Amino acid sequence: MAIKITVEGKARELNPEKDVQIDPDNLNEEFIRLPTLLNKYGLLLEMSQAESAALKFDLDRVYAQEDHRIRTHASTTNIKMTEKMVENEVKTSERFREHNLKYLDANRNVGMLKSMLNALRSKQACLISIGANLRSDGASPRVMMADGVGGSYRMPNVDASTKEKIRESREDQVKKIINTRKRTRK
Secondary structure, three states: OOEEEEEOOEEEEEOHHHHHOOOOOOHHHHHHHHHHHHHHHHHHHHHHHHHHHHHHHHHHHHHHHHHHHHHHHHHHOOOOOOHHHHHHHHHHOHHHHHHHHHHHHHHHHHHHHHHHHHHHHHHHHHHHHHHHHHHHOOOOHHHHHOOOOOOOOOOOOOOHHHHHHHHHHHHHHHHHHHHHHHHHHO
């Protein structure tokens, strides 16, 4: 599932589902890709947070300008307005609404990127666990790394029981993370 986000005026298409998946037949490539993915999503998050802060400042500025415009108009036309009436007029003005939508979109981007970074950190924990399990099962790091073909790296052919252990390990890691989050929220 690809998602589209716009950060600093530049549209980007991301595929978080693909980026989080682990290929058990090519673990070394997964380890090699992970820092690049963490960097990519981390930088996008920082840019999104900066953009969100700038848009919040802009939204507050627009609110103040619209508030002043409405109060001035009411004063010159002798219309009595309560604070709530002024606030409602500001919030329903087209200019405020447009700026608010941009701000909300930037916040949505921040939320998605934070979620993606958390998922990548979970992937990192799973990869570390899988690597440890493979080493404890007797797989040599050298055997896992070098296949002698063009400098590529991949895990040797793995039997079905080892693949099942990898899947179980990944599921256990996810369960631990979920349980830890539940305990910290209480």
